[in-house]
Amino acid sequence: MALLNRAHQQAAVAALGQAALTGVDLLTLLEQAAVFVSQTLGLDFVGIYERAEDGTRMKLVAGFGWNSGVVGETTVETDAGSMAAYVLGSSEPVIVRDMRAITAFAVPEFMRAHGVVSSISLVIPGGPGPWGVLEVQCRRSRVFDEDDFHFLHSVANVISTADARKRAEAENQHLAAFVEHNPNPVIELDEDGRVAYCNDAARIMSGALRKYHPGELLPASVGNIVHTCLSSDERILNEQAEIDGRTLSWSFFPSAGRRRVHGYAVDVTERLNLEAQLRQSQKMEAIGQLAAGVAHDFNNILTIMQGLVHRLGLTAAQDQNEMLGQLLETTERAASLTRQLLTFSRRQVLQRKVLRLSDVVSNMSRMLQRIIGEDIALLVDHSGNVPAIEADAAMMEQIVMNLAVNARDAMPRGGQLTITTDLVEVEQEDSRESWVRLRVCDTGCGMPVAVKARIFEPFYTTKEVGKGTGLGLATVFGIVQQHAGFIDVDSAEGQGTVFTILFPPTAKPAESKPALRNEQALRRGRGQTILLVEDEPILRELAHAILKDAGYNVLDAEASHAAFEVWSEHAQKIDLLLTDMVLPGGMSGRELALELQQRKPGLKVIYCTGYSQEMLESQDEPIHFLQKPYPPETLMRAVHSCLDEAGDTAEVALA
16 A cells, blocks of 8 residues: 555656646646645645745645635735744744644634644745745644655645746756656656656666666556556556566556656565465465364374274284284374374474484484485585574474485485584574574475475375375474474475575573383273263273273263263262363363362373364473374373372373
């Protein structure tokens, strides 16, 4: 809107300037100026005052909005203390927010009668003294901005120039300089669409874009545009021209009397890029919400399938066990897909620790060389003194792995894969920020623009059927977003690809590698009582059976209200609450747990859901979390670990 308003203002000034140069009489020009100013700025009143030769008064010679008999008859005294005298004497504008409260100057009675509230007055220059005053007014309180002032100042200059033209031909050059010094391209076209005039800005831009003539900056359909403007005497706005990666927005205004069309250009490339980035961000967010919802529901189904397969395996014959094993493997592959969807949608639970990104890459280098093959050279380079980051180590490994696999597929005939980590300074609007940078570069086939625009979308792949799910880069995108980082890709066909990822550094020292712990053996319960809250009936029955077979007493509830009913009857003997995070009825599993822990401090709680990052990250204290889908042994291990804690609150996050 700001650009459009400026275009309107420039068009109005240009039209007035054109009228002045073509010899229109001064009074007609002043009347046109009053109308243009009112329409362009949305004003109630416009007044153009001419100073008398003796300097004692001014006459309202042209205006807009005033009652009949005011224009041409009203005079304003310029005695000491009046606003007119101040404007004429100082050549400084006077801006009045509320005329009703003004005390510094006397307000003419006819202005009070018309209900003037806000105004701006500025001098119309002349020679040897000021020519007069240009005033604009509103019946409401209005704040005039810098663009308004510059526009009015330009109109006043046109009036001054038109008056001086009758006395000196030199003033014509002053008016021509207004367009010539415009920082944006201005081109005048004849009725055949040929360039009759262009300013310096048009010549400079055409040279910068490697064009032979400024006319090459115009839209391809400029001939039809000129014909339409002159035949209809109407302006044509926002005609775009794509030139060497830049986008120019042209506005055309007819000058029918001279059979000319004026074109004004604005470079809108950056604005369009920002709009495209916003649309892409909104699209990715919508896809992420859909992916998270699908993954959440699908995780419930997979949990049921894994539990049933496990229980069938306990009683199945030997020949059936092989088929059940294949089914279990299939459900695990499906669970892996849902985890990638949750990672893309930034709803996968993080297990953050302080680590060095260079250590992660170095530890993977030997494995990466085996994955990418002997015909691809792997170069790993780390700068010294790179600070640590707070991140999930497994997810960092997944980023490197996914990008390395993509690079391998882009180099079927061999090449070089370079992975570097360093510290970079990024310029912000008013500051510099440090970021830990991971760069993965390959010398492969690169990507065309259309592919590059979609690479982070889930299930979008250019690989053959069966050779990729299209979730690799989507997963990378989700992990980076989840770690408050940024990712950028630079690629062109035949020129390789460079992925650049930035993570915020931390001043905390990197954690030492923990000692390996033996897998804790599964143990049976000792008759403890578990309150199981799960709204999925089959899953609730399955979990009940698994826990009961493991030696626990289990009480069921499908929602929070049912859980409170069970609690009121068995509160004293309940040792553990195992609840889904998302429950019907308006109360979440987290809210249910907090309420029951207030009634019974020390109550152990395990949260279980398909996704719950937002709910979990808002809590300060460590929690027990069970990620769906889970096999029966994972459920039993989580329950045993929580019930057998020796009073500590160390987090147990099991996936």
